[in-house]
Structures are given as structure tokens and as C-alpha cells.
Amino acid sequence: xxxxxxxxxxxxxxxxxxxxxxxxxxxxxxxxxxxxxxxxxxxxxxxxxxxxxxxxxxxxxxxxxxxxxxxxxxxxxxxxxxxxxxxxxxxxxxxxxxxxxx
Numbered sequence: 001x002x003x004x005x006x007x008x009x010x011x012x013x014x015x016x017x018x019x020x021x022x023x024x025x026x027x028x029x030x031x032x033x034x035x036x037x038x039x040x041x042x043x044x045x046x047x048x049x050x051x052x053x054x055x056x057x058x059x060x061x062x063x064x065x066x067x068x069x070x071x072x073x074x075x076x077x078x079x080x081x082x083x084x085x086x087x088x089x090x091x092x093x094x095x096x097x098x099x100x101x102x
Contacts, residue, residue, distance in 0.1 A: 013038035054083065062096055 016031040059079040073086040083099040
């Protein structure tokens with residue numbers, strides 16, 4: 001299973017480190033402009049007028065993520081067409097639970 005590529009998803013870009021936000025003329029520096037452009041694009045991509053767009057993974061990829069401590073994650077299982085949440089079932093033990101919509 002190690003050969004299955006996981007889809008990468010990050011909502012927020014990394015904050016530019018070791019850089020002033022503005023230059024000597026009071027204008028945003030290029031790395032900060034890029035940061036804000038990427039952040040706004042990520043927010044517009046994730047938060048739509050119709051609701052939140054959850055990241056998609058296949059069932060096989062989700063199985064690989066089970067061992068990873070990632071509290072409060074919600075994914076869409078593109079194989080089974082189900083929403084799943086990663087919950088702590090015992091101290092340090094995380095399990096993907098399928099959401100049942102009624």
C-alpha cells in the first residue's frame with residue numbers, strides 16, 4: 001500500500017517567515033502578496049455559497065490515514081460516496097467513522 005499516492009490538501013498556505021510585510025514604500029512585499037493570493041484562493045475554493053467542499057480520498061487512501069493522529073478531520077470517500085470523520089475511540093487510537101445521514 002505504500003505506493004498509493006495520497007491527495008495533498010492544505011487550506012492555508014505557509015506564512016512567509018523572516019520577512020517584513022511591507023517594503024520601505026509601505027507596499028506589500030511579493031512573498032506576502034503571494035501568501036494572501038493563495039489564502040484567498042484556498043478559502044474561495046473550500047467555502048462555496050452552497051457549503052464547504054471537503055477534501056476527497058479513496059477508501060484505500062483513507063485506510064492509510066487511520067494510523068495518523070489527525071483529530072477532527074472530515075473527508076469525502078470518493079469510492080463509497082460517504083462522508084467520514086476521524087474520531088478518537090480510545091486514548092491515542094483514531095478510527096474513521098462513516099456519517100449516517102437521516
